[in-house]
Amino acid sequence: MIAIVPAPLSLKDEELEPLDVLPVMTRWVRGTLVGIALGLTALFAVASYLNPYRSDGSARRMETHMQLGLPECTFKKVTKLPCPSCGMTTSFALTIRGDLTDAVQANSVGVLLALTLLAAIPWCIASVICRRTIFFQSAERALMVIVIGLLSLMLVRWAILVGLKVWFKLDGWF
Numbered sequence: 374m375i376a377i378v379p380a381p382l383s384l385k386d387e388e389l390e391p392l393d394v395l396p397v398m399t400r401w402v403r404g405t406l407v408g409i410a411l412g413l414t415a416l417f418a419v420a421s422y423l424n425p426y427r428s429d430g431s432a433r434r435m436e437t438h439m440q441l442g443l444p445e446c447t448f449k450k451v452t453k454l455p456c457p458s459c460g461m462t463t464s465f466a467l468t469i470r471g472d473l474t475d476a477v478q479a480n481s482v483g484v485l486l487a488l489t490l491l492a493a494i495p496w497c498i499a500s501v502i503c504r505r506t507i508f509f510q511s512a513e514r515a516l517m518v519i520v521i522g523l524l525s526l527m528l529v530r531w532a533i534l535v536g537l538k539v540w541f542k543l544d545g546w547f
Contacts, residue, residue, distance in 0.1 A: 425466035432475035457531035
């Protein structure tokens with residue numbers, strides 16, 4: 374048996390490929406994005422409230438979180454070494470003031486995290502307005518790459534700092 378199939382109506386390949394369509398966000402997803410934007414705004418409000426400078430005007434490297442009534446870093450207290458996130462609060466407080474040089478010295482990954490979260494605020498709002506994620510087809514995949522990337526950088530930075538302290542037997546560096 375022979376079947377005769379008619380030729381396609383159009384010869385252009387781009388017309389034959391299906392278009393990727395992103396579904397419209399549900400109400401609860403949009404509400405969650407608004408909540409995230411508000412939470413991040415509150416985080417930066419707290420960072421602007423904190424004073425990352427000593428009385429002589431020099432920038433701190435860590436322990437700014439103690440202004441919130443939080444205790445000294447337990448890891449640092451026990452091991453005499455900083456934890457991977459030591460200096461993160463100070464870095465946020467310096468970054469929000471535009472003092473990027475001192476912020477990088479406090480915790481370079483903290484600057485990257487602060488800038489990423491700062492960019493996430495308008496992204497959340499724009500995605501809510503457009504009713505779809507903008508710039509990314511999968512917000513979950515983008516979030517996973519960002520989180521794994523920043524955690525990896527934080528651990529690499531920590532390993533380098535601890536390695537330098539042990540290798541050169543530096544006291545009081547941290």
